[in-house]
Amino acid sequence: MKAYLSDRMGAALLMAPLLLFLGAAYAWPFFGVVNWSFTLPEPGLGQYGTLLSDPLVQSVFVRTLRIAAIVTIVSVAAAYAITVVWVRGTPAQRVVAEFCILVPFWISVLTRAFGWVALLSNRGLFNTWLQAIGFISEPLTLVRNEFGVIVGMTHFLIPFAVFPLASSMRSLDDRVLLAARGLGSSRMRTFWSVFVPMTRSGIIGSALIVFVFSLGFFVTPAILGGGRSVMVAELIYLRIFQSPDWGLGAAISVVLVLFVGALMALVFRYVRPRQLI
Amino acid sequence: MPTYRPGPVSLILAALVALFLLLPLLAVIPVSLTPTRMLAMPSGELSLRHYRALIEDPRWINSILLSIRIGVFSSAFSTVLALCFSLGVWMFQPRFTAALVGFVLLPMVVPPVVSAITLYFLLTSISGVSSFFGYDTWLGVAMAHAVMTVPFATVLILVSLSQLDRRIDLAARGLGATVWERATRIIMPNIKFGIVTAALLSFVLSWEEIGVTLFITSVNAITLPRLMWMGLRDNIDPAIAALSVILIIITVLVLAARSLVVRLRRAQ
Numbered sequence: 001m002k003a004y005l006s007d008r009m010g011a012a013l014l015m016a017p018l019l020l021f022l023g024a025a026y027a028w029p030f031f032g033v034v035n036w037s038f039t040l041p042e043p044g045l046g047q048y049g050t051l052l053s054d055p056l057v058q059s060v061f062v063r064t065l066r067i068a069a070i071v072t073i074v075s076v077a078a079a080y081a082i083t084v085v086w087v088r089g090t091p092a093q094r095v096v097a098e099f100c101i102l103v104p105f106w107i108s109v110l111t112r113a114f115g116w117v118a119l120l121s122n123r124g125l126f127n128t129w130l131q132a133i134g135f136i137s138e139p140l141t142l143v144r145n146e147f148g149v150i151v152g153m154t155h156f157l158i159p160f161a162v163f164p165l166a167s168s169m170r171s172l173d174d175r176v177l178l179a180a181r182g183l184g185s186s187r188m189r190t191f192w193s194v195f196v197p198m199t200r201s202g203i204i205g206s207a208l209i210v211f212v213f214s215l216g217f218f219v220t221p222a223i224l225g226g227g228r229s230v231m232v233a234e235l236i237y238l239r240i241f242q243s244p245d246w247g248l249g250a251a252i253s254v255v256l257v258l259f260v261g262a263l264m265a266l267v268f269r270y271v272r273p274r275q276l277i
Numbered sequence: 278m279p280t281y282r283p284g285p286v287s288l289i290l291a292a293l294v295a296l297f298l299l300l301p302l303l304a305v306i307p308v309s310l311t312p313t314r315m316l317a318m319p320s321g322e323l324s325l326r327h328y329r330a331l332i333e334d335p336r337w338i339n340s341i342l343l344s345i346r347i348g349v350f351s352s353a354f355s356t357v358l359a360l361c362f363s364l365g366v367w368m369f370q371p372r373f374t375a376a377l378v379g380f381v382l383l384p385m386v387v388p389p390v391v392s393a394i395t396l397y398f399l400l401t402s403i404s405g406v407s408s409f410f411g412y413d414t415w416l417g418v419a420m421a422h423a424v425m426t427v428p429f430a431t432v433l434i435l436v437s438l439s440q441l442d443r444r445i446d447l448a449a450r451g452l453g454a455t456v457w458e459r460a461t462r463i464i465m466p467n468i469k470f471g472i473v474t475a476a477l478l479s480f481v482l483s484w485e486e487i488g489v490t491l492f493i494t495s496v497n498a499i500t501l502p503r504l505m506w507m508g509l510r511d512n513i514d515p516a517i518a519a520l521s522v523i524l525i526i527i528t529v530l531v532l533a534a535r536s537l538v539v540r541l542r543r544a545q
Contacts (some may be wrong), residue, residue: 008369008371010365010368010369010456011365011366011368011371012365014361014364014365014368014369015361015362015365015366015371015377017358017361017362017376018358018359018361018381018431019287019362019364019380019381021358021423021424021427022380022381022424022427022543024382025396025399025420025421025424026384026392026395026396027335027380027397028396028397028399029396029398029402030391030395030397030398032398032399033391033395033398035392036398039333047341049283051293073320077519078294078297079294081287081290081291081293081294082291082294082295084283084287084291085283085287085288088281088282088283088454089282089283089288090282093283093288095491096295096534097295098536099289099532100294100298101297101298102532103298103299103302103410103525103528103529103532104298104299104302106481106528106531106532107302107524107525107528108485108487108502108524109485109487109523110303110485110487110502110505110509110522111302111305111505111525112301112518113318113509114301114305114505114509114518114521115300115301115304115305115521116301116304117316117513118301118304118308118316118518119300119304121302121316121513123315123316123317123318124304124316124318125304125318127309128318139528155297155298155301158297158298159298160539174281177281178281179450181281181356187284187286188286191287197381202537206408210387213404215388216388216389216390216391218389218390218393218486218488218491219506220486222510223509223510231390232323232390232391233390233488236390236394237491237492239492240394240397249394250394253390253391253394253395256390256391257391260386260387260388264386269411277326
């Protein structure tokens with residue numbers, strides 16, 4: 001009995017500091033934000049009414065969903081292509097693929113967004129080069145619009161899409177693929193009817209990660225969108241700092257959390273979390 | 278034994294993706310050498326003036342020092358909290374473990390912008406009480422970064438604990454070791470690699486953090502990413518290109534060193 005009690009005490013003493021810290025520094029202020037959404041500028045559901053009726057807010061939500069969907073499809077497809085080589089290539093191919101995945105992964109989001117500005121802006125590498133060879137006379141507008149946002153976000157999210165795909169490709173049994181080839185199936189057919197279906201859980205996992213990330217993404221859209229292609233996260237920032245309407249910013253945050261939570265619950269009903277990572 | 282290797286189509290597609298991933302990192306190199314004050318490709322003449330600006334302009338040095346201070350502080354704080362929590366989970370396997378771990382992982386799962394507005398609420402509330410600790414102070418930023426990095430530290434430490442053989446802890450316990458002795462002399466030496474990795478990752482995440490930092494700083498606590506952000510939003514400052522080149526080189530060197538260490542370990 002005494003040992004049992006001291007075990008309970010030990011667990012409580014060790015786990016308490018972090019739980020208290022996050023309770024005070026994360027859970028409590030989150031409820032403060034929820035409270036803002038119902039009380040600022042006046043008590044009631046007014047801000048949620050605005051969310052449903054304001055065409056600006058709605059256009060931002062629609063744009064966010066559209067960009068997130070495009071970015072998810074492109075990132076997962078691109079990640080799939082490079083992960084195949086990272087996991088299944090020859091040792092030399094693996095080293096190169098790993099380098100190309102991990103270097104961007106560890107480099108700050110700001111540096112990577114800046115790299116795209118340097119490439120795509122009016123006086124950037126692409127436009128300078130295209131003008132020099134006489135292909136175009138006026139610079140193309142490649143940033144400060146939705147195109148730039150999609151390119152930058154895809155670039156940021158590919159490495160995150162790689163990891164779930166890699167773990168599902170690693171756990172795949174080689175002999176099944178060799179059997180398919182041995183039975184006369186072509187490379188293409190083996191890939192599409194054996195390899196891809198067997199990595200389904202990895203595809204779902206990486207699509208979920210990319211989609212959830214894109215919904216709340218702030219830095220890349222703010223830099224590459226140049227204020228012209230505002231997504232939900234930037235709208236929250238603007239409502240807090242530029243045209244202060246804290247209640248609306250808080251209400252959008254609450255809706256965003258509920259949406260992401262519902263999405264994850266939906267996916268986890270069909271796929272066990274263990275299979276994803 | 279034959280293995281299933283990617284064919285030529287796969288290799289070409291993967292090469293295109295690799296090019297896409299490296300292109301923006303390579304693009305900053307020519308920009309960093311431009312002799313003009315604005316963002317442009319150098320035409321003919323190259324210059325190191327933007328690299329010199331990094332050393333000469335005190336703003337860059339100050340923000341680098343501030344970022345290091347915040348990173349060290351928040352990483353130490355989040356690693357210690359994560360370590361204690363994970364030891365509690367592993368040694369005592371209390372009820373509701375899954376729910377408690379889920380709660381700790383929330384800042385990693387919740388969209389960062391929502392964490393940012395949450396921490397903004399927290400620090401502005403504290404600012405009403407203390408001017409030393411709250412909105413736009415380095416301690417406030419360090420604490421906010423600790424909130425954001427602690428889930429990552431916890432995951433890494435829990436993963437390394439899950440690979441540890443429970444029987445060595447049971448043996449120590451059977452021989453009469455106290456909880457403190459088991460934690461410090463049996464368990465921690467066996468997961469030191471995981472603890473060090475957790476501390477390093479926490480530092481790197483804090484060093485790069487911008488999404489939350491933007492919401493909780495204005496003029497005093499200007500971390501390096503915050504300063505880069507200011508230079509990116511207004512008139513694009515080519516000094517950012519010079520800084521980016523340096524950061525990319527450091528990243529490449531660290532990754533190369535790491536893969537070398539891993540290879541040497543395997544060879545042994």
